[in-house]
Amino acid sequence: MTHVLMRVQGRLGGSCLRGLSTTSVCAKSASQTKASEPQKEIPGPVTQKLKKEMDKVHQAPAVRFFIDYEKSKGNYIVDVDGNKYLDMFMQISSLPLGYNHPDLIKAAQDPKMISALINRPALGSFPPKDWTERLHKTLIDIRPKGLSGVQTMMCGTCSNENAIKTAFMWYQRKKRGGPPSEEDLMSCMKQLPPGTPSLSVLAFQGAFHGRTMGMLSVTRSKAIHKVDVPAFDWPIANFPRYKYPLNKNVDYNKKQDTACLQEVEKIIGDRKKDKRDVAALIVEPIQAEGGDHHGSPEFFQGLRDLCTTYGIAFIVDEVQTGGGSTGSWWAHDSWKLKSPPDMVTFAKKFLTGGYYYKEDFKMNEPYRIYNTWMGEPSKMLLLEAVVNVIKRDNLLNQAGKVGKELQSYLDSLQGQYPKHLSNARGAGTFSAIDCSSAALRDKIVNNAAQNDLHIGVCGDSSIRFRPALIFEEKHLKEAKEALSDAIASAVQSK
Amino acid sequence: MTHVLMRVQGRLGGSCLRGLSTTSVCAKSASQTKASEPQKEIPGPVTQKLKKEMDKVHQAPAVRFFIDYEKSKGNYIVDVDGNKYLDMFMQISSLPLGYNHPDLIKAAQDPKMISALINRPALGSFPPKDWTERLHKTLIDIRPKGLSGVQTMMCGTCSNENAIKTAFMWYQRKKRGGPPSEEDLMSCMKQLPPGTPSLSVLAFQGAFHGRTMGMLSVTRSKAIHKVDVPAFDWPIANFPRYKYPLNKNVDYNKKQDTACLQEVEKIIGDRKKDKRDVAALIVEPIQAEGGDHHGSPEFFQGLRDLCTTYGIAFIVDEVQTGGGSTGSWWAHDSWKLKSPPDMVTFAKKFLTGGYYYKEDFKMNEPYRIYNTWMGEPSKMLLLEAVVNVIKRDNLLNQAGKVGKELQSYLDSLQGQYPKHLSNARGAGTFSAIDCSSAALRDKIVNNAAQNDLHIGVCGDSSIRFRPALIFEEKHLKEAKEALSDAIASAVQSK
Incomplete structure (x- = not known):
């Protein structure tokens, strides 16, 4: 997860590496800020001091600033230098209700x-x-349509790991027509077939599914995540790269879908011939870390159909998209699938990790999907309050409503700066816009910080917006002022 | 993590699989219990009812019983059927101070x-x-000798994953003499060398390091963990299998050490020739899940020396052994190493996961060792109370003292039942004894439950003891009565 402000420290051994998005951005290089306000030192001196102390006992290269969480409130985050930012990044899209929400204080007490x-x-x-009872009041209450059960886990990565393991076990069970044989059990202890099969998972260029060695093997968002780490030889297909606005690029985008689906089908066939069957396909509704790339409902319907046809588990990774910011509990709701995904994984705004499963993917054998903690009861108490607040305050609608306004603002920006900004896109408040270069993007984000607005980045040169669900029109008004000024200054100085 | 009581439900699709330790144990088959007490139904009717309800919405095959945690206290766990057990298993060795400790209640408030x-x-x-400040008052205060820093994580598995990733990055940095080149960064996105190297991790027969796909590749404890899951082709060496008592088997055990160390050295050489260098070696001080197999200080000194000689990262997995039950914060303290391990991983009784590192293994480049949460502040507040209580109440000494008494009791048991019990062993309260068969072991454990004693199992036919650090002589007295009776009954009925 990258945020440009963090990337001020993004130097590798003091030298900038090309090919990385880890560029060096310095607050002092930001050209202009609002005339009335003095330039802020980012990060401030107190953060710098604390970071040095932390560095002696805990790795700190990506620390951006130390936060005074007691002073942070609602949509505003306050750092130890007293800077107060309107936070449209929200701990990498993981705080559903902002800071110190009164209902969560109550739940914690x-x-x-x-x-x-x-x-x-x-x-x-x-x-x-x-x-x-806790499950019913939280995860089951909001489960995706057609999925019967849920398995809690600790984080997004281990949710993806376990969903994929489940897919492998399901695939082999189907193949055998039953549980593992004695031969399977004996051979797996030597990591030989048939007990240790040569199965694979199909994922997509630009995907991010986590950072364990298994999940890095299906992640293709940034080199810095993957370099020096051995990987499983699993296949990767292209993910559509649409042109925007969608309604003016219908044919082009349709061709993208068709080509990607054809490639997926070809890979499935090739791997089958090669006796390295694709047992599962994992995909994000919107490739977030990789650059906020969207897929169309037709593309995902096509994937679902291919998985059904070839007997492959269809896993939707909603770790970043799930939880309401797209205007719905689940981003994949908008695909209108005839048959639901086989598994849906989640974490972040759900406070706990986990995955939902179709009945056929339920594990009836003990200790196959298992670990010591497998989630945590305290998270469910907090999640219950989150679900109640989202329903009571109608926050899914709110995300949809203010999200539309945010998108129309981003549209207007790219109209205003056609050479510098493009591909405004989003679902709810889960929005992004591309800059003509990483350097321009970094300038904009840094200028925004000077204007007390905290936003994120993703992909090569995109800005991503991930406000909490309590983000309202009045906050958007503030964000617009800060961002418009930040862009004007950045473009001017270019 | 297996516990025989859980394994009452340990049937795979209704049929028992040979070659698994997942045997079927039924409370009703336990032959005899204390004459004065009626046979308990285990699990009781309330647990059975709740399990059926849970099964509809969440996987439940390994659920043993539902617990009334509010009623559980100190060393005693109370289930929903009102059964109160002296708990010598403690949530798979993960609760340091038992249930509802007053100092933890205070910390939570x-x-x-x-x-x-x-x-x-x-x-x-x-x-x-x-x-x-939180780090200093907890993990840094008790850090292993010679290790400068700590990186928090979420659980034991992701701690091992990240320590091994760190080792790979360190190994490649050494090889290159610097950070990744542009070629490394470009090639890793295609999962090709040099950016995606063919490095390996050396682990041991009987090891357990976690259940992600990466960690399953270095885990060799039970087939049911591994079957149907693809694995990295990483090497496995034998771990010593000692005869007990140690002082009567000195020559035999020394030969075990020598043979295992020679094998390790040979594997390192073979892999080097094969251009699949061993970059890291990971080892538990006591193989817990795999059967409580101990290694001698000389064996571990030999591993440390081999790793130094061949430039391999030496990672000690203290997820189960760390935290005081061996009589020391760290089991590897007893090895008296000339040079400390390169990294030490932990979780469970520390409430948070993480790993300590030597200065040379510190990651100065951002986003290489990174994820959204990377641990949790609330765990550190609780851990601070745990550390304070352990120090104030001198609980490391207590574990050593009562542990010796436990071990001498286990010695006496194997003297009393030489045909049925063997290899009594332990460090502090971290103790085990082998039974002549899995069936006998399961009978003993089940009889113990009938006598209100809750103990764990591991390996093929071992009983493991993992009491909390608040376990005292009076609890041992109670445990002895329950266990002696359980063994007598089981042996009698054999």
Whole structure:
């Protein structure tokens, strides 16, 4: 997860590496800021001091600033230097209700929280008496259509790991017509077939699914994530790269879908011939870290159909898109699939990780999908409050509504700066716009910080917006002022 | 992590699979219990009912019983059927101070906890202002000798994943003499060398390092963990298998060490010739899940020396052994190494995951060791209380003292039942004994449960003891009564 402000420290051994998005951005190089305000030192002196102290005992190369979380509130984050930013990045898209939400304070003070915190169970074997009730009031209440159950996990990466493991087990069970044989069990201890099969997972160029060695093998967003780490030899297909606005590029974009789907089908066939069957396909509804690349409903319908045809598990990674910012609990709701995904993974704004599964993917054998903690009861108490607030305050609608306004503002910006800005796009507040270069993008983001606006970056030269669900029209008004000024200054100085 | 009681449900599709330790144990088959007490139904009817409800919305095959955590206290766990067990398993060795410890209740009620819970940061970029102070009062205060820094993570598996990734990056940096080149960065996006190297990790037969696909590739404890999951082709060496008592088998055990070290050296050489260099070696001080296999200080000194000689990262996995139950914060303290391990991983009783590193393994480049959460501030508040209690109440000494008594009791048991019990062994309370068969072991463990004693199993036919650090002589007295009776009954009925 990259944020340009963090990338001020983004030097590798002091030298800038080409081919990386890890460029060096310096606050002082930002050309102009609002005339009335003095240039801020970013990061400020207190952060710089704390970072040096931290560096002695804990790795700190990506630390951007130290935060005073007690002073942060709602959509505003306050750093230790007293800078207060309108936060449209929200801890890499992971805080659903901003800072110090009153309903979450209440949930944290609930007497039930004490036992949940200090008696942490091995959930797979010794769940607390009210575990099923907690699930019903949270994850089951908002489960994607057609998916029966949920398996909690600790984070997005291990949710993806376990969904894919489930797919492998399901695929082999289908192939055998039953549970593992004695030969399977003996051979897997030597990592030989048939117990250790040569199966593969199909993923996409630009994808980000996590940073364990397994998940890095299906991740293709940035070289700095992958370099020096051995990987599974799993196939990668192209993901559509649309031209915007969509309504003016219908034919081009349709061709993108067709070509990508054809490639997926070809890879499936090639791997089958090669006896390295594709057992699962994993895909993000919007490639976030990789650059906010969207796919059309038709593209995803096509993937679902191919997976059904070839008996492949269709896994949708909603770690970043799930949780409401697209205007819906699940981004894949908008695809109108005839048959739901086989598994849907989540984390971030859900506070817990996990994955939903279709009944056929339920593991009835113990200790196959298992680890010590497998999630955490305290997260469910907080998540219950989050779900209640989102419903009570109608925040999915709000994200859709203010998101439209944000997108129409981004449209107007690219109209205003056709040489510098393009491809304004989004679903709800989950929005992005491309800059003509990484350097321009970094300038804009840095100028925005000077104007007290905190935004994120992704891909090669995109700005991404990930406000909390409590982001309102009045905050957008503030963001527009800060951003318009930041762009004007950056373009002027170019 | 397997516990025989859980394994009552350990059937695969209704049929028992040979070659698995997943045997079927039924409470009703336990032959005899204390004459004065009626046979308990395990699990009880309330657990059975709750399990059926849970199964509809969340995978539940390994659920043993639902717990009333509010009613559980100290060393005693209370299930929803009102059964109260002396708990010598402690959530798979992961609760340091038992249930509802008064100091942890206080820590959970601390006002600082509220912000820590509800404003969860992306720690790698936006740490809270007091993060370094929290580290000093917890993980740095008890860091292993010679290791300068710590990187927090979410769980044991991701700690191992990231320590190994760090080793790969370190190894390649050494080889190149600097950071990744443009060619490295370009090629890794296609998963080709040199950016994606064919490096390997050396691990041991019987090891358990986690369940992601990367960590399953270095795990060799049980087939049910590994079957149907593709794996990296990484080498495995034998781990010593000692005869006990140690003082009567000195020559045999020494030969074990020598043979294993020779094999390690041969594998390193073979892989080097094959251009699939071993970049890291990962090892548990005591192979826990795999059967509580110990290595001698000389064996580990030999591994350390081999790693130094061949320029390989020496990673010690203290996920289960770390935290005090061996009588020391770190099991590897007893090895008296001339040079410390390069990295030490931990989780479980530390409440957070993470790994310590030598200065040379510190990552100065941003986003290479990184993820959204990277640990959690709320865990550090609880850990601070844990560390304070362990020091104040002298609990490391206590674990050593009561551990010796436990081991001498286990010695006496194997003297009493030479045909049935063997290899009593341990460090502190981290103890185990082997049974002559899995069936006998399962009977003993089940009889113990009938006698209100909750113990764990590991390996093929071992019983493992993992009490909390608050386990005292009076609890041992109770455990002895329950266990002696359980063994007598099991042996009698054999």
